Each structure stands twice: as structure tokens, then as C-alpha cells.
Amino acid sequence: MKKMLFSIAIVLFTILLGVGNADNILITSAASTSTPTPIEIDLINGDEEKIGTATFTESSKGVKIRVKAEGLEPGTKAIHIHETGKCVAPDFTSAGGHFNPGKKEHGFENPKGFHAGDLPNIEVSAQGVVDVEIVAPGLTLKQGAENSLLDADGSALVIHEKADDYKTNPAGNAGDRIVCGVIGKE
Template identity: 50%
Template structure:
């Protein structure tokens, strides 16, 4: 089973509302069922240190968190940490202007941390030999609105994998791609 399949399966199991019909407007004679509301969506277009496009990530408000979807390319093959960072600024070449991990609840880093994890911690990405990866993942208990605070937020891909426990970064290495989170049009 691929990483993508595992992430999708985990998301569906942890958030049953995603597996339900999002709703189709009912015919006029079927009663007064309101049309579904468009959920809040943001996006980040990621670039590498040379300014080369590496793809886009969208984040959509879901009933129990945020659904993160992405298609990335032009990345080094292998495992890479993937996080939301606290500041919406991506100055190359090191992207340190994105600040630390998005962590409004002041928890420790990593899915394996007994004290919880940062709201911006996400599963590692497995980039294929072709430099591409696609993914869907749910970040529970996160609100899209919180990513658009006064200093914004950014999505960052790291050089190494996240070990899921070393605080504060997961020993993920340097930042190799970054994108500022913005409202989707």
C-alpha cells in the first residue's frame, strides 16, 4: 500500500464526515434542503531556493479539521518532512523567514510526542524517483482561518524526514521548498 493510500485511509477513518455525500442541491419538489455552502479554502504555491515551481498545496476546511491536498514536483527523491510554519514569508535561499512550526497550542513536536503535536505537523512525504508526490491528509482540530492570522503562515518541505518526536523540528534538516498560504480564488 502506498503512502498516499495510507494517508487517505487514515483521513477517512479518522474523519467519517469526509466519506459522506457532500450534498447535492435537492430538486425543488423534494423539500426545503439548502444548497451546500462552499467551504473555506486556502492555497500555497511552493518554490525551491532557486525560485523554481515545485507545485501547489490546497487546504480546505472540513468538518473535523483541514483537508490538505498537494501535487509537488522537482523535489529530491526520498522521504521529506512537510510542515505548516508560523509566518507567511518565504525568503530564499533558506526560508527561515517562515519561522517555526505552526503551533498555536504550544505543544511539543511530533506525532510520537506524548504531549501532543504541533498543529502544523504533517506526515512525511515520500517523493518518487521522478521527483513527484501527490497526497491528501487531514490535520484534525485545525481551522483554515487560523492560518490567515496577521502574519500568515507558510507550507515548507524539508531536506530530511521528520522523526516525529525530536522537539521542536523533528530533526528534519534544512528547508528546500516554501509557499505562503493565501486565500484561494
């Protein structure tokens, strides 16, 4: 009799565990098949002041990146996704090189290009404001994908002092890094 009760207890316990696991499986599959949640990050300048935000939204065309910032020098600026989610002011070299899971060279006009993290230049207005939406076809927010912005060490959005020439390896001759924002981990 004792043995039988014990067996029943084991069966019940297994059912309970099974229900728990089924829940986990449902949650996991929902996360991998549905669209990832948009991410908003802060952008900081070399003085560690918050000067804007960037929002990343998964779409059928890639990741849409909405950049809103102020207090910048007017003009055309390079903007890239860099490979490491670390923004240590003032020079932001901590963010590493361009995000490049495909092992290409830099630049849309480079025959051996381009990096997944390469993005078209942005225009900062005479008032020092930028408000743009960029679509990055080679990127995703899906966890586990090779080109995911949310890989183990995260990634970073970086704005440079000058325009990207779209051809000079490894970084488009764009000068200093003036704005940085961590995507994913720090």
C-alpha cells in the same frame, strides 16, 4: 415645514444606512457560518522556482491539504505548517518555527506533543514527484480562530530535505527547508 422636511430626510437617510448595514451583517454572518473558500498556493524551491501547488480545503475533519509538486529529490520528507507567511529563499527561515497555537512540543510521538502544524511525512517518487492529500485535524481556515492558518501574519507550508522523526523537539530533526509556500499574508 423646513424642519419637518429635514426630519423626513434624516429618516430616509437612516433607512438607507440601515439597509446597507443589514447587507453587511448578512455578508458577515454568511462568512462565519459557511465553509471557508478553498485556497490554492504556489510552492517554491530554494532557487525561487515554482515547483508545485498546495490546496487547502476546510472539512469536518480539519483542513485537507493536497500537495502536488515535482523536481524534488526522491525519498521520505517532512512537511509542516510553519508559523509565519513569509518564504524568503534559499533557506526559508523567514517562515519561523512550527505553527503552534497550543504551545505544545514537536512530534506525534512526543508525550508533550504535538504542534498543530505537524503533519505526517510525504513520499517523493523516484521521478521526483509528490501528489498527496493530508488531513490536518488541528487546523482551520476560519478567520479569527486561534488555530487558523489565516491569522494576522499568515502561515507557510514547508517541505524539508529529510523525514520527520516525530519526536525531536522543536522540528523533528528534518534538516534543511527545501520548499515553501505562503498561506495568507506575506
